[in-house]
Amino acid sequence: xxxxxxxxxxxxxxxxxxxxxxxxxxxxxxxxxxxxxxxxxxxxxxxxxxxxxxxxxxxxxxxxxxxxxxxxxxxxxxxxxxxxxxxxxxxxxxxxxxxxxxxxxxxxxxxxxxxxxxxxxxxxxxxxxxxxxxxxxxxxxxxxxxxxxxxxxxxxxxxxxxxxxxxxxxxxxxxxxxxxxxxxxxxxxxxxxxxxxxxxxxxxxxxxxxxxxxxxxxxxxxxxxxxxxxxxxxxxxxxxxxxxxxxxxxxxxxxxxxxxxxxxxxxxxxxxxxxxxxxxxxxxxxxxxxxxxxxxxxxxxxxxxxxxxxxxxxxxxxxxxxxxxxxxxxxxxxxxxxxxxxxxxxxxxxxxxxxxxxxxxxxxxxxxxxxxxxxxxxxxxxxxxxxxxxxxxxxxxxxxxxxxxxxxxxxxxxxxxxxxxxxxxxxxxxxxxxxxxxxxxxxxxxxxxxxxxxxxxxxxxxxxxxxxxxxxxxxxxxxxxxxxxxxxxxxxxxxxxxxxxxxxxxxxxxxxxxxxxxxxxxxxxxxxxxxxxxxxxxxxxxxxxxxxxxxxxxxxxxxxxxxxxxxxxxxxxxxxxxxxxxxxxxxxxxxxxxxxxxxxxxxxxxxxxxxxxxxxxxxxxxxxxxxxxxxxxxxxxxxxxxxxxxxxxxxxxxxxxx
Amino acid sequence: xxxxxxxxxxxxxxxxxxxxxxxxxxxxxxxxxxxxxxxxxxxxxxxxxxxxxxxxxxxxxxxxxxxxxxxxxxxxxxxxxxxxxxxxxxxxxxxxxxxxxxxxxxxxxxxxxxxxxxxxxxxxxxxxxxxxxxxxxxxxxxxxxxxxxxxxxxxxxxxxxxxxxxxxx
Numbered sequence: 001x002x003x004x005x006x007x008x009x010x011x012x013x014x015x016x017x018x019x020x021x022x023x024x025x026x027x028x029x030x031x032x033x034x035x036x037x038x039x040x041x042x043x044x045x046x047x048x049x050x051x052x053x054x055x056x057x058x059x060x061x062x063x064x065x066x067x068x069x070x071x072x073x074x075x076x077x078x079x080x081x082x083x084x085x086x087x088x089x090x091x092x093x094x095x096x097x098x099x100x101x102x103x104x105x106x107x108x109x110x111x112x113x114x115x116x117x118x119x120x121x122x123x124x125x126x127x128x129x130x131x132x133x134x135x136x137x138x139x140x141x142x143x144x145x146x147x148x149x150x151x152x153x154x155x156x157x158x159x160x161x162x163x164x165x166x167x168x169x170x171x172x173x174x175x176x177x178x179x180x181x182x183x184x185x186x187x188x189x190x191x192x193x194x195x196x197x198x199x200x201x202x203x204x205x206x207x208x209x210x211x212x213x214x215x216x217x218x219x220x221x222x223x224x225x226x227x228x229x230x231x232x233x234x235x236x237x238x239x240x241x242x243x244x245x246x247x248x249x250x251x252x253x254x255x256x257x258x259x260x261x262x263x264x265x266x267x268x269x270x271x272x273x274x275x276x277x278x279x280x281x282x283x284x285x286x287x288x289x290x291x292x293x294x295x296x297x298x299x300x301x302x303x304x305x306x307x308x309x310x311x312x313x314x315x316x317x318x319x320x321x322x323x324x325x326x327x328x329x330x331x332x333x334x335x336x337x338x339x340x341x342x343x344x345x346x347x348x349x350x351x352x353x354x355x356x357x358x359x360x361x362x363x364x365x366x367x368x369x370x371x372x373x374x375x376x377x378x379x380x381x382x383x384x385x386x387x388x389x390x391x392x393x394x395x396x397x398x399x400x401x402x403x404x405x406x407x408x409x410x411x412x413x414x415x416x417x418x419x420x421x422x423x424x425x426x427x428x429x430x431x432x433x434x435x436x437x438x439x440x441x442x443x444x445x446x447x448x449x450x451x452x453x454x455x456x457x458x459x460x461x462x463x464x465x466x467x468x469x470x471x472x473x474x475x476x477x478x479x480x481x482x483x484x485x486x487x488x489x490x491x492x493x494x495x496x497x498x499x500x501x502x503x504x505x506x507x508x509x510x511x512x513x514x515x516x517x518x519x520x521x522x523x524x525x526x527x528x529x530x531x532x533x534x535x536x537x538x539x540x541x542x543x544x545x546x547x548x549x550x551x552x553x554x555x556x557x558x559x560x561x562x563x564x565x566x567x568x569x570x571x572x573x574x575x576x577x578x579x580x581x582x583x584x585x586x587x588x589x590x591x592x593x594x595x596x597x598x599x600x601x602x603x604x605x606x607x608x609x610x611x612x613x614x615x616x617x618x619x620x621x622x623x624x625x626x627x628x629x630x631x632x633x634x635x636x637x638x639x640x641x642x643x644x645x646x647x648x649x650x651x652x653x654x655x656x657x658x
Numbered sequence: 659x660x661x662x663x664x665x666x667x668x669x670x671x672x673x674x675x676x677x678x679x680x681x682x683x684x685x686x687x688x689x690x691x692x693x694x695x696x697x698x699x700x701x702x703x704x705x706x707x708x709x710x711x712x713x714x715x716x717x718x719x720x721x722x723x724x725x726x727x728x729x730x731x732x733x734x735x736x737x738x739x740x741x742x743x744x745x746x747x748x749x750x751x752x753x754x755x756x757x758x759x760x761x762x763x764x765x766x767x768x769x770x771x772x773x774x775x776x777x778x779x780x781x782x783x784x785x786x787x788x789x790x791x792x793x794x795x796x797x798x799x800x801x802x803x804x805x806x807x808x809x810x811x812x813x814x815x816x817x818x819x820x821x822x823x824x825x826x827x
């Protein structure tokens with residue numbers, strides 16, 4: 001075995017797939033068919049991963065005029081939670097005309113090579129508890145240029161910098177993990193009773209002694225033996241919520257009278273026995289109380305949670321996460337101990353993504369009242385009415401996460417069919433939901449145009465942080481085509497060079513690389529041949545021969561010369577064509593016999609696995625690149641078929657000079 | 659194991675698919691554990707991958723390399739998932755300490771951490787070649803790269819992994 005493989009084997013460890021993996025795949029496929037959708041992935045996650053949802057705390061809050069006197073944001077705030085150890089001081093002032101201004105100083109700024117920095121900005125207060133600074137200005141006090149250590153440029157990372165006010169603790173959080181307290185306020189220290197170490201023994205020595213006593217049949221220790229836990233999940237895939245150590249720990253350590261376990265993040269098997277359970281999550285239930293937000297057990301609600309009312313308020317559950325391990329002996333005769341535990345804290349703020357993909361083992365479980373059927377129906381009808389009316393539908397839409405959405409997250413055909421015919425009526429079909437704890441529901445909507453065209457799309461209705469409903473297009477793990485027109489998939493619009501070049505590709509074309517100057521689509525081709533299909537677009541490709549990359553070509557003619565002089569490539573003579581109304585040259589390229597691996601045109605994979613058709617064009621003046629190269633590559637047996645499938649993409653090219 | 663109730667046609671497809679599943683699923687999961695660093699995330703992607711393969715089994719089953727199709731599907735799923743997980747992952751890694759659950763698990767964490775520090779492309783190349791024993795040509799087809807590029811990535815990934823784990827070559 002190679003050295004690297006041995007390293008990787010250590011990474012895999014004792015991992016074994018779930019024993020019922022095959023049945024789960026069949027069930028997932030059936031569920032997809034049943035729903036005519038692919039929501040199964042989320043349901044699968046839901047078995048193991050739960051999360052807190054917290055948008056009801058802002059329910060009903062309306063926008064606060066920025067000029068409101070005595071704004072709760074006003075004042076001086078201190079943060080010492082910066083990982084670099086620095087202290088940040090923020091002054092927030094609200095002027096009479098409503099403008100909010102901030103000044104943040106940091107005595108140790110990582111992005112300024114650990115020298116002091118200052119950030120200033122103006123912003124607005126939203127929903128009463130959020131202060132948004134659209135474009136903060138960040139400067140290093142020594143005059144150097146702040147430099148982001150990872151990810152996008154700093155100004156992009158800071159755009160729409162938002163502070164979230166927690167009125168109960170009078171503190172601010174900034175979404176990057178920073179916590180802010182008022183200057184002079186006492187910073188609360190962690191409650192020592194919210195976490196703990198090993199239980200019921202407190203050391204490995206004690207565990208060894210307890211193991212001996214359990215072996216000898218001492219009833220004070222034999223309860224720590226649990227062959228069912230050691231055999232889970234092979235013996236029974238149902239989670240072992242009734243295990244005595246769970247029960248005793250919840251009652252004796254936490255003092256909980258009623259509780260419900262419903263998530264196990266992971267387990268570690270060895271020699272056919274499970275000896276470690278990680279991220280076991282229990283929630284506390286209020287005795288004798290009906291869940292006020294979910295009084296009836298909805299179909300998608302986990303059975304373990306049905307009938308469990310929260311204890312903190314109507315939304316929040318006391319939530320504990322703990323790990324279990326057989327520290328002394330592995331197998332049915334080994335005793336189990338809790339090795340660590342902690343009461344989970346609220347997480348927030350939550351993105352739409354968090355609502356749809358809750359992670360229950362990371363934060364306090366928090367439920368949201370599901371909107372009533374009447375509310376959801378009215379909301380969807382408003383949205384669809386806006387689409388029929390031809391304006392305002394965008395206001396209802398939300399994206400999964402921060403940052404620009406990928407092209408397939410944008411809703412196509414918002415106001416009209418591809419033929420431009422407006423809609424005249426619509427219908428709604430509930431697919432699933434409400435799904436606990438966020439209370440979202442999934443719907444299919446159909447829009448009917450006067451010419452008989454039917455557009456069908458899927459949306460999830462979620463309750464947002466501000467209490468209002470919002471729509472998420474498609475579904476995060478959908479396998480189908482989120483929009484169809486008369487049953488046919490609708491092309492997804494793409495662009496490169498920041499929108500200067502646009503085009504559209506219908507599924508099964510799908511993106512694999514999306515970059516400002518480099519995009520690759522794939523997914524087309526019969527059978528395994530689809531693996532070799534690539535529709536590649538590169539702006540300003542480099543020239544070069546062999547393994548030496550040259551400079552970007554000055555123009556298409558120079559690029560063509562470079563390709564034709566490349567000894568690793570055989571290229572046809574260029575033919576004049578038009579792409580998106582611009583003159584272009586088309587040529588076919590294959591690898592020359594005995595070609596080296598370096599005989600490629602920059603990122604275009606030309607001739608790598610089969611023939612490649614190239615389209616090369618000089619971009620119009622005023623665009624941010626000089627040349628655009630489009631390559632269609634496929635196995636020789638598939639080439640004509642793929643070229644045909646790519647024709648609609650080529651026809652869709654448009655160029656937008658600024 | 660729970661017995662599923664399936665119509666006859668579906669049962670036939672499922673039986674054909676089952677032998678493929680039994681042969682490949684474990685390896686797919688293991689590769690994904692290395693790729694994503696989390697067993698449950700890995701199995702979730704593997705489940706979705708195999709579901710997609712099953713849905714297209716009439717076409718995938720006659721391919722020269724159905725496993726190649728499955729790995730490509732899994733890699734695509736993982737890439738899309740990574741993008742969508744980015745926000746949450748950033749928060750989670752910032753706030754949750756790395757678990758300390760014994761020497762074996764610690765060892766596993768070290769390898770996972772080292773793997774996660776590799777750029778996506780290097781990590782994928784390493785796992786396809788060094789874990790799944792694909793040759794650079796096969797891996798290149800899965801990754802959409804020429805074999806030479808796979809070899810370059812492989813070399814860099816191996817070096818980085820050894821450096822991160824303090825091993826000598």
